[in-house]
Amino acid sequence: MISPAATSALDDFLAQRAALSGASENTLKAYRSDLLDYLVFMTRHKGGPQGIAPLTAVSVSDMRAWMAHARGTGLGARSLSRKLSAVKSFYRWLAEHEVFDPTAVLSARAPKYQRKLPRPLPEDAARAVLDTVELQSQKDWIGARDTAVMTLLYGCGLRISEALGLTGKDAPLAPTLRIRGKGGKERLVPVLDAARDAVDTYLRLCPYPQEPDSPLFRGARGGALNPRQVQKVMEQTRLQLGLPASATPHAMRHSFATHLLSAGGDLRAIQELLGHASLSTTQTYTEVDSTRLMEIYNRTHPKA
Incomplete structure (x- = not known):
């Protein structure tokens, strides 16, 4: 179960995205879904609810474990890159509010993928x-x-x-x-x-x-x-x-x-x-x- 503190932080982050960047409803839904998946994994991975303090202490190995788990569920490289982008955005915001070094999260490298080109008609x-x-x-x-x-x-x-x-x-x-x-x-x-x-x-x-x-x-x-x-x-x-x-x-x-x-x-x-x-x-x-x-x-x- 995700901790109330983490849930509250997620809500505050999404509210800021909506207010400052004018993110659409669909974008906010995607952010929420991606971040909930991440928080659920960390809760299970760490063996208990992850409050703010544990979230600020996520390590490089924790990030690798999450990404490996995501790929193991059949998630494609493009989708994982999108999820990682959401997590990094959340941690940039969290680091500003909680004053910690988010390098372990921000240094995680997105998997390479073949970008699909648009397919126009003649x-x-x-x-x-x-x-x-x-x-x-x-x-x-x-x-x-x-x-x-x-x-x-x-x-x-x-x-x-x-x-x-x-x-x-x-x-x-x-x-x-x-x-x-x-x-x-x-x-x-x-x-x-x-x-x-x-x-x-x-x-x-x-x-x-x-x-x-x-x-x-x-x-x-x-x-x-x-x-x-x-x-x-x-x-x-x-x-x-x-x-x-x-x-x-x-x-x-x-x-x-x-x-x-x-x-x-x-x-x-x-x-x-x-x-x-x-x-x-x-x-x-x-x-x-x-x-x-x-x-x-x-x-x-x-x-x-």
Whole structure:
């Protein structure tokens, strides 16, 4: 059982993350889950509840034991790196409040892992998705809705949650949208005429009234459109077009970034459009572009 003192410290840490860094609810849930796993392990590993004093005395061997245990449960290197990052953040905060040296924890090295590159669609495939997605529904307004959502993902680089988070007060779409993304971070996103037209078409056909606080995109029964429905219609579209399993709604956002970069877009500007906190995240698209270029080279060069 985790000690009350450790539980209280965890709650205080999460409250600070929410207040100072604007961490999203999902991020806070992930932090809580990762840190609870760590505290439960240390409780069992040490043979009793770990109050603040024992937590400040965690050794390098204790950290190695925790990481070995986590890998032994089948946890992948990427997931373990995320958990370790949460633990280190917690210990940095704890060290400031309890005044101790957290080196044993902070010196723990994350396991190496192969970073997965985004898998965008070719430009013709992305266009085919926009042309075909409306055919997956027998109701015109639902087909128009699905086209509008996909156009926002590809034309504006929105996440599904961001597109489905739009409300009636966002309609009709302005030339620029103010989007609140991960961690509550706001960004301004230019809206293409094609995206505005797609949303206007959907709104004309939608049988449900648009109120300022109602969701812009409605499900068949009038409630908020579920992300799973967006994923489902993409699966149907993918099968019809013969696209790979990597052709997901999020791949439309990847395609937005990759195609901008291929056309000479500035990396910093793309970072802002996507709402990435770190440029290193956006730089993965340069690796995608280089990989695709080499594939084309190897496939078409006369000496290949």
